[in-house]
Amino acid sequence: MTAPAAASYEDLVAGVLAGRFGPDPRTRHIAMAFTTRQSVRHPGRGSGYRNEVLSLRIGAAVGSCAVEPGELPAGVVDDCVGADVAALLGHPLPPVRVAALDTYLMAVLPHGPGSGARPLPLQAGGSLEKSRARARAVVGLLDTPPGSTVLLVGVVNSLLEALRERGLACVPCDLKGGTTEWGEPVRTDAPAELERCDAILASGMTLGNGSFEPLREHALRHGKPLVVFAQTGSAVLPRLIGAGVTAVSAEPYPFFWLDGGAGTLHRYGGAL
Template sequence: MLPAQLSPARTSHSALRAAVERVRAADDRRLREARASVVFMTVQSAHHSGRSSGYANSVLSVRIGGAVGSCAVEPGQLDPGSVSDLAGRSAAELLEHADPAVRLAVLDAYLADLLPHAEHPGARRVRIPAGTSLEKSVVRARAVAELVPVPEGSAVAVIGVVNSLLAALRERGFRPIPCDLKGGRTEWGEPVLVDHREAISGAQAVLASGMVLGNGTFDDIAGLCRDRGLPLVVFAQTGAAVLREMVGAEVHALSAEPYPFFWLTGDSTDIHRYSAGELR
């Protein structure tokens, strides 16, 4: 499921624009020299064994140097054939692209190449063992849930419904408030809110998908968390290295999952956890 978002007229990518400008100011020459060597789309449909429902995602990925950056996109948002127009172009040029998904995937790759998650001094690696798609989903969910820094019994707004995450939060004694653009119901029949503002209004913490950075709702979500003094925890495949730059500011803690994602392979994969206290 995709995370809830505001109407198009009220979305904002100011956090992404600010991140691009910070990188430009740091080393514009390196941006001009860095090239997107590989660009590809992944269209995925998943239905874990033992679950009553599935989900689908489309992801744009860009390779710069030794890193792959990604951004989930809405179905039909990008023509798969257009990726050939992006390969070979400089990071500086692609960061001017009209589509924020392209800008985010490129910036994600550039930052991850500059400092890989595995080499970041503030990262704590968690190995997701080899297994079925459901087994890996459950292990990842438990590792993410551990980042939520509120007492047992607290309500946690989950923006971007992942059923394994809801289960992991309940295991820790939290009360999840599911919120997702598609609405509907969870695996257990719970209603899913479509307005993230409503979900956040009743929460003591927020756990959001990295997709909120790509769809333009991150600014509003982070602002609501700041105004209410709520910790914002993000679990990210989309823009994981970009969100890493926000830990200690807008983001309290982050689970960064670089490519390849857990659902792409039965082999072991890694996530990298960051928290504000460890990056100070």
């Protein structure tokens, strides 16, 4: 079965508001809103990181958007509860808009063969084991020969490892800057690095911080692979395959880092 697609993020939002993807979003109300915060430092690693995610729920569907820790104002979850999706798609905060769109699409196009997804089991294990297993699955969606240069937008050390294992050079980029676990400088201006890279591997978090569309437009214009690893917007990004996005590793809430149990990645596009 072929699920609906869109030409851009804004086209997707317009399509949802027009009813092209399912029921009128004005009739779908958020039953629950919550945030998830975590701090992690994997055994054997010299540095750690923090995550914060806004999640909204309609029935069994949960949609999410990651934010920088401390970015969300107090009371935002109360603003979301009871609101209809259409209203939240016009919310002044981009993470709220992305989470609302993700929740709606999770409800009407849940991950599965009917939406174009191929499930990949993620085995139970420790935090670093699961991080590395996810990274290998994500990098496996890149149809890029050894020796190519990949722009990694949203630095994850396990992804850097997996890229090296494939013989791929990497330009790490993240708005936070800094250095990688191995002392490599992290660039902060992804568009400035695009021309020298053969492929793009990007976090779904780019949806919430406004940096996604330039990546998609560049990939589409130049025919470069764009693979997205999506906890943010896991139901949103598959709808953009064919419009610059070539593959998505979709991972809806609850994410692999929340517990040691087994999970599932939903792969769209890429090599079979």
